[in-house]
Amino acid sequence: MPCLQSARQTLPVQKVNAHFEVAHVLRQHWTEVENHPQINRWQLRTLSALKRCRTADLGGHVDACTECGTIRISYNSCRNRHCPKCQGKNREDWIAKREAELLPVPYFHVVFTLPETLNQLAIYQPxxxxxxxxxASWQTVRCFAKDPKHLGAKAGMIAILHTWGQTMSLHPHLHCIVPGGGLTKKGKWRTAKSKGKFLFPVKAMSKVFRAKYVKALKSRINPDKELISALFQKEWVVFAKRPFGHPKAVLEYLGRYTHKVAISNHRILEIDQKQTTFSYKDYRQGAQKLEMSIDNLEFIRRFTMHILPRGLVRIRHFGLLGSSAKKVSIPLIHQELGISIPEKEARILEVYNPRYCACCDKETMVSIQRIPKRGPPKAVFSSVPTQF
Incomplete structure (x- = not known):
């Protein structure tokens, strides 16, 4: 069976800056941030990286075009997973790897959401x-998949953690991609009995999800009895969409969700001495686009809530799509379905290319000098345009 290779065509583009950035708010109020009693050391370290990203604080290099002589200064990125400016390349690299794992079957989108009752605990025990x-999400999918009434086979899942809502409020939920079928104990592919609709009944999944979550939480901490009682009194939400039209649509979906952060810089409309104004969608009003203005320190506090604990993996693979299982299961499923792995179609991606010269429209830029972290070299005159 031929190996699926990545075939991508990159279209060099100039980086387009947002007018306002999360970093601008951080720089403006850094003294207050450093002394904020609710910001821990790990969060402060992350915010510091975002504040310094693509500035002279992190150093950089001077590039020159071998054709026209254009000089450009480029400062280094922080590469932090919470940084709004550092996710483009990471996203494209991740999607390229997932292309080789696509199955020729329908995929379902399932969202598992935690109730607001857990928000306070999520702040202190994230x-x-x-x-x-x-x-709990994987155990719920696994439980229904094992049931012969629904599938009777081993399933797979990719789960992506999001902790925010549109206004940066705490709203922990998982976006899950689940193939519409699974492998039986005999290694045979079995298609889900969904009849083109939903993978499993969501009302039944909600109750199982609640029970699985409480059990999982108890295995990690000793929650109050009042909290457990409140959790069982709440109606939990499992949202399911109809399957994607084509496996390639899964990649488009993943590209939107995998490397998102609490807010993108392009959503920030204005920053003044007191407030930050940003756009958001109100899904209760048909995804109407609205604006919100909040105090700058409140904006920073909301953003900080979504900085994940050190080492927490926010994209996880389960079952057939797990890191150890997929090497065997993916080729086996293709073989079972009698479909060979297709040759990769070239994807044209608009990716920033540091060797691209906009003046010559060629890849003729070369690095001629490194910039230490203390700032730009004196030999470079002040009028040189800074490239971000």
């Missing part, structure tokens, strides 16, 4: 709350 969310 790792326990989010690890339990991953475990």
């Amino acid at each position: 790792k326990a709350v989010y690890d339990s969310l991953f475990e």
